Amino acid sequence: MPRLKKSLPHVALLGYLIVVLFPFLFVLFSSVKKDNNAIALNPFGIPKTFEFSNYVEAWVNAKISTYFFNSLYISILSSVVSILLASMFAFAVTRMRQGKWNKILFSLVLIGMLIPNNALMLPIYTIVRKLHILNTHWALIIPYIANAIPFTIIILAAFMRSLPSEIEEAAVMDGLKAPGIFARIIVPLTVPAMVTVFIVNFLGNWNEFLLANYFLSNDELRTLPVGMVQFRDQYQMNYAQMSAGIVYSVVPVIVIYAILQEKIIEGVTAGSVKG
């Protein structure tokens, strides 16, 4: 009886685990099957023969490599710049003594968290076009940077507030000015929080679809999510090849997740729990 009681939660949890993981396995198996027919005849099982040519064709047809590197550099660049700008802002409003301005500016940014950003797509489109950067990677990088700013500021400000004020008092004694305190004292201390925020921003940018879909029209510029949807629409009928495409787009994320999972989970949940 106690044994049964003990294993009951595991049965439920393993059930849930199967629900989560099975779609991945389904796609993985389908990706090495010969064609739709082979998938239809044996949808669940391990494939009898392995057709790796799907992978070759998907790589060529879908230009996964181009999309992949576009996504990678856009996501990294935007995340890094957001953190730089947001940490400067957070430093100023939490550590510099400007009386009420600190509070005013910080509350202003807090409002940003309430705004449903998809609703702002049309005006952002207008801005991007007035800047004459539509159809360049800047059309994504700049909005991505801006989009992440409120969240990044809130997390970094919370972290910086928790640092004892004796730190910069000592630094001021040593003759450091504000930029020096920021660069030499505060930033090194804030690195753990920055890593967390970086991961959150990176994943957000990596997966972003709406802006990437409407702001870029050049095939070479596309990011992975948009490229994948495009690929799906063109090769709709070839599920085996499509599965290979999905595997390509999912594997890097899973690898990153496997390496950094603790950080990622901590990071993604940090914002919401604290907020």
Add this chain to the structure above:
Amino acid sequence: MNKALRNPLVFILFVIPALVLFIMFFIYPIFSSLYYSFTSWNGVSDTVKYAGLDNFKKALGDERFWVSVKNNGWFILFSVCIQVPLIVFFSLLIANVKKLKGLYKTAVFMPSIMSTAVIGILWGFIYEPNIGLFNKVLGLVGIEPVYWLSDERFAMLSILITNAWQWTGFYIVMVLAAILSIPGELDEAAAIDGATGFQRATRITLPLIVPIISVVIMLSIAGAMKAADIVIVMTKGGPAGSTEVMATYMIKYAITNFKYGYGNTIAVLIFMFTLVVTALYQLLFARRNERIEY
């Protein structure tokens, strides 16, 4: 002594870059949307015509718009009534098992790190009527194939299930973090007093995690109000507009129909609805839970 930290010029220099971007991409768009929502601009023309409240009247009188509002509503209802209980249930289970805790936590979180677009494709495959996973499973028990994404009765449900699959694990991990941060003594004390595991979960843990559940609900509402990419990728709003949500309705009008002004009206309405729903929730539910501390 703190002169270094009182220099307004440096302050301004530190604040300006982020502030400029923030104003450009958050504050200005709100006012810009507001402005164009009162015009009949087609998005191409060089002249912008004032249209008064016409757009608002048209939107509020358009059956299609209400269908999309209703679908956003389904997103909220589905996550609050179905996902949240599941989230709490599984979080409690994971918190109380001793073995494999790490594995469960890692695995359930996995769908949340992936692109909604890719998940939409993956699930489109699972819903495929002829060779998709779902119909194959149903076929095993002799059920006729269901046209998940092309049948108006199932299309919205299919999207909601996919959405739940993606996000449930994310919230589980969040709730789990809250449960694990409850001081162990409380639980131990209750155990000594002879409370069963079930009693401890419902009487001690549950009340303590109410604030985080409240956060989960808030986030679900926010997520529901901006849902768009999952719909675009899976059904493009079809069949017959039955899975349209407000954001996709907005895009359709602003770009496909040359009605930029009207699209902005929808943006303003999305914004207003979000505020109303959030405020309602705060007033009705969040208030009384606010002050639970441990």
Add this chain to the structure above:
Amino acid sequence: MRKSLTMLLSLMFVTSALLTGCGGNNNNAAATEEPATTNEAAATNAAATEEPVSAEPFEMTVRHTQVGADKQKRLAILEDVVGKVQEEVPGLTFKLDGVDSDVNRKEKLRGEMAAGNPPEIFDLFGSPDSKIYAKEGKLLDLTPILDELGIKDKFSNLDPFTYEGKIYGLPIGGSGEGFFYNKEYYDSKGWKAPATFAELEQQLADIKADGKVPLAGASKAGWVPLMLANHLWSRYAGPDVTAKFATGEAKWNDPNVVKGFAKYKEWVDKGYFKKGELGFEYAEYTTQFTSGEAILMYDGTWKSSVFKAGQSGEGLIGKVGFFNIPAVDGGVGDQTALMRDVNNGYGFSASAGEDERQLAAVKSFIKNMFNEEMQLRGLVEDGVLPAMKIDQAVLTENITDDLMSEIVAVLNSSQSSFPAFDSLVQADVTTEISNIQIQSLIGGQTTPEKMGDALQKIQEEANAAVE
């Protein structure tokens, strides 16, 4: 607290007022600003050598819609033209940018037009699209170029691309729509292409009874089922009925138009289309036919390119026929009328006209793309009907393909033609019928009568909104 809130609000207000102010200015200035910037770009381009025309490298983008396996031939033709133009215009490099046709037409290009940065050369639909863009000065007026090249009269019909007497685009080819049928199957049953509507319906019923799918179906994109529906309502209510919707002379809820919807619905209800077809993309439409699953497919003549060696319909070469919808009982007007369009082709951005070298490239592109040789290649290799006038003798000499000759015979035997609805009604109406109404009809959420009423309501709103 209160003070800071007021401060905050006023700060927000001031900054955004400033920004909106700038935005407003930009907006008014957009018309003048845009050529200015392109001029600047041209100037900086040219400044390096101080010569207006030079071999200084420059780039132009061609947005085409030849994506996917079935459009390889068309892409090859475009690539050849692009190659020739690049040889003729020193320094020019073309960037080819392929986007799905429907996505380009309804999302990409519309967005880019609004943004004022369309590609220099792009796939363009004639009506109503080119008229809207032309009205706003976004398109290059091609009239002088056509005069210079002396090909203005070579086109069979430029109406869809003409606005206020000027020509803003050139059709790449024409198309006609009708039934492709599986001859092998028909022969095995001892059937011929139906001569009467009753015969057609009998065949549909028999195919169904035989356990096959009578008609290919893929209605995820509304325009696919609408090809057939459009032809049906035009049979019942007259070939010119659709053109009269926008002028108010005819109504969508006219009993004869509704009869067309009702016939479509009847075929749906009888199970003549593949089940679950509302969720299928256009690509699957062809697959249903080429795999032999569906016996008939209502599609445009462009589809004939699939039945060529190396293409997806290779297995059906010589086994596919084409026929027009037979006359319906009580139909209005010419019952042989075919749905024909010369509505798709290329347009050029107004900004390309500001730069001498880009203009030269546009001229060269037109010269190399729109000539008899390319039109014939399009016809022979790709099944695209010529948009330019070509001598009948030359045509017959060049057509070696059975299916193509059958198509040409069908075209020749029809006494009149009418364009598809989407070139005749406003974008709103097109969206309503293709995104909502036709799918509702197929899905059983509306009736033919309700559909007519709903469309008429949108039509009247759109007619009233004309500025």
